[in-house]
Amino acid sequence: QVQLQESGPGLVKPSETLSLTCTVSGGSMSPYYWTWIRQPPGKELEWMGYIYSGGSTNYNPSLKSRVTISVDTSKNQFSLKLSSVTAADTAVYYCARLSPYCTSGSCISPGWFDPWGQGTLVTVSS
């Protein structure tokens, strides 16, 4: 059973770069898509982007200039970097996998998320 766990600083100063890592256990990272989703306090969920185990990425245009997602399959980890943060980036950050959907011996990852990590709160404040 695949499990995910986020790690990283809980407090980041404005204008600095937020960095988080998601460690995957209980399964291989290949050939799946891995994603970051955030949830500001009391607000809705925002998809930030995903990375394929082979390294290709797709980012939310609302964040595209500030976000970088990378993967290290040898360590079973993928990471998030968000630059030039402001208070508006204060949120619970979740890592998740795009759930595979398999039929007739082939699998795709249509775009729903399962499983999720427990989430980590990152506060942007001086």
Place this chain on the structure above:
Amino acid sequence: DIVMTQSPDSLAVSLGERATINCKSSQTVLYSSNNKNYLAWYQQKPGQPPKVLIYWASTRDSGVPDRFSGSGSGTDFTLTISSLQAEDVAVYYCQQFYSTPYTFGQGTKLEIE
């Protein structure tokens, strides 16, 4: 971006009664090539991450009780809990995966009346 709008924002239902949550997308999420609706429903309990309940608009994920059902097509969708249990108190979200950026509804808070 596809905008997902849920209604109502909050809902109070008596134990054993039916709960209905609606989700409307700003454009179709029905893929004509495979006749599948690219919509999922999640349940989020306090302090926990969301958990997928339904995908393809009406397919229950493994282990999800059959009191949860999804319906609808195109731009209008519904999540129904046929007989509300105490453990169903949560916030429910719809999500479209028809196109990126994937987007979620604002959530519906379900409480016991």
